[in-house]
Amino acid sequence: MVLDTDAAYLALKARDARFDGRLFVGVTSTGIYCRPVCRVRTPRRENCRFFGSRAQAEAAAFRPCMKCRPEIAPGLSLMDSSRSLADSAARLIEDAVHSGQALPLPRLAARLGVTDRHLRRIFQAAHGVGPLAYLGTQRLLLAKQLLTDTELPVTQVALASGFASLRRFNAAFAEHYRFSPSRLRHEGSNHAPATRSEGLRLAWRPPCDVEALLGHFARRQLQGVEEVDGLVLRRTLSWPHQGRRLQGWLSVRFVPERHELVLSTSPSLVPVLGALMQRVRQTFDLDADPARIDPVMALLPLPLRPGARLPGAMDGFEAAVRIVLGQQVTVKAARTLTQRLVDRLGTPLETPFPALHRLFPDAPTLAAADPEVLGQLGIVRQRVKALQALATAVASGAIELHRGAPLQATLDALRALPGIGDWTAQLIALRALAWPDAWPASDIGLMNALGSRDPKHITALAEPWRPWRAYAVMRLWHHVETLEAPR
Structure with missing residues (x-):
């Protein structure tokens, strides 16, 4: 759940880490979204849009920040809120993406004991996007972290992130982030030159x-x-x-x-x-x-x-x-x-x-x-x-x-x-x-x-x-x- 916009902006100005992973800000003047702990200059209030998840920010056509790196923000715990079924679905999607496993919507719904339609409805209400859009965001953010923090070849990153082919991987990047995976790797290195030798940051x-x-x-x-x-x-x-x-x-x-x-x-x-x-x-x-x-x-x-x-x-x-x-x-x-x-x-x-x-x-x-x-x-x-x-x-x-x-x-x-x-x-x-x-x-x-x-x-x-x-x-x-x- 997103705070009211005034409180959210105060949390952003204070770089309050308590809201990390629960609050994201999209900056309309740059088209980029950030964590509340981002160390860049605080954007003007009228340029900010606030979201409760990375998937919501990306559904609104914002790209993840190269500096604060939304993909490493904390995620959901087992008792995050009363919307436990939708959160359980989100965790299962995240686990499947990171494990390289396919998790079709019918199988996910059956595992949770609900119909496809009911799952889509409660998921949309809880997370602001449908389960397939959430799945796509998780794949792209995993790929972004692997490109930034490792030396894995782009083809291997694509497979590890659940993409069936390099062509689909490149197309998804071009559509969502408006540049290629190789360019992201290059720009990510410029923003955090020591990251790749350091390891994966969580x-x-x-x-x-x-x-x-x-x-x-x-x-x-x-x-x-x-x-x-x-x-x-x-x-x-x-x-x-x-x-x-x-x-x-x-x-x-x-x-x-x-x-x-x-x-x-x-x-x-x-x-x-x-x-x-x-x-x-x-x-x-x-x-x-x-x-x-x-x-x-x-x-x-x-x-x-x-x-x-x-x-x-x-x-x-x-x-x-x-x-x-x-x-x-x-x-x-x-x-x-x-x-x-x-x-x-x-x-x-x-x-x-x-x-x-x-x-x-x-x-x-x-x-x-x-x-x-x-x-x-x-x-x-x-x-x-x-x-x-x-x-x-x-x-x-x-x-x-x-x-x-x-x-x-x-x-x-x-x-x-x-x-x-x-x-x-x-x-x-x-x-x-x-x-x-x-x-x-x-x-x-x-x-x-x-x-x-x-x-x-x-x-x-x-x-x-x-x-x-x-x-x-x-x-x-x-x-x-x-x-x-x-x-």
């Missing part, structure tokens, strides 16, 4: 509690798989692509003064850069809106730390395995069990970083493992059954563990597996599905923080924290982290 809305976020990953890091070094997190990763799995590494560097992080990857993962960008946004909760979340976190019986974020997962299956191994044990004990699993079943990988040399075992590997071997690692029989049932379901495609998976159906499928109860399912929803209202009521850490052993009582206490209870979980855990409460 922005967040301030404030962001970077210390707590990276601290969560640092306390759980696995040797060989991941490393937290100051404001940098590096890890190994395998990713599905065209019937095979690509293997490599990625590095994320936080730049708090710019409200951005910078993503770089091994050359082997370049074909899936779009999908990795989306997963990084989820893993570090870059699309969160602190202006909505922090007032609710102020209701907790704790000192307020502004900018709470949900630590997600680059690999949903890996997160689920860690959560199962964390049943009824401390963070330290869970990390020890998981490390043994990685050392025994993880695939060796060469990287330029001495700390990174092994991949986390994937679902087919864990499903096919000898249960006796898993038992020798110190994993009790009940959890071995749970791990292998989970791995089998994920490997077969019966369960998907990512932001676009249907919440209730996935929770039901998880609870139907042996050894997986509501605590485990809720934490998987928090970490892998990015569900901001997840609430593991039987968690001992929450009970310790809230001074009660009654799950019904602490659930009642958490009622005022809806729909952000998962953020409350992270805040309460952070508060008791030094006690190594069971997770």
